Amino acid sequence: DAEITQSPRHKITETGRQVTLACHQTWNHNNMFWYRQDLGHGLRLIHYSYGVQDTNKGEVSDGYSVSRSNTEDLPLTLESAASSQTSVYFCASVREVGETQYFGPGTRLLVL
Amino acid sequence: EDQVTQSPEALRLQEGESSSLNCSYTVSGLRGLFWYRQDPGKGPEFLFTLYSAGEEKEKERLKATLTKKESFLHITAPKPEDSATYLCAVQSSGTSYGKLTFGQGTILTVHP
Secondary structure (H helix, E strand, C coil), X not given: CCCEEEEXXXXXXXXXXXXXXXXXXXXXXXXXXXXXXXXXXXXXXXEEEXXXXXXXXXXXXXXXXXXXXXXXXXCEEECCCCHHHCEEEEEEEECCCCCCCEECCCEEEEEC | CCEEEEEXXXXXXXXXXXXXXXXXXXXXXXXXEEEEEEXXXXXXXXXXXXXXXXXXXXXXXXXXXXXXXXXXXXXXXXXXXXXXXXXXXEEECCCCCXXXXXXXXXXXXXXX
């Protein structure tokens, strides 16, 4: 069955380190999204991509970057991790804008 | 700016005690309203999409309805396995990239 996976599921890192979170989907969806989920804020959009070589900033993009070299993957990089980036990160994908976004299982990141 | 407010923040029910969750929204033209269920430690799981006022959708003990200002998720005769966080999100027709604006969720606990 087609699916969306994230790795690692849990990560502990130190302030200042570069961290990359992986997202892989097998639906062949062009549109992919990264969200973070924090108590009191709900899910907030970090970055999104409409297709290969396309990346765009969301509402909380500072300190994060993404790259899209193929349809299946959208890795999220924290250039220099900060304690404020401790959160749960979700990747999502959708075939067409307006249709249902399907979410991955999440990555829980702790920055010490 | 799109806004979504969910109430109550938490709801405790006895098994079999029917109730409703509310999702109030402000959006510049609604493209779609989405309901998700989220279990602890997992990603949001899609339940329903509603596109226009008056629309209703059902799935097992859940029924979602939509007006021009709010949506309700009705839970009939809930069971303990319905315990989860229920998330509401809207997509504005004014956005071209499929951004979802989420509410903070309602934590539902059903006691046997």
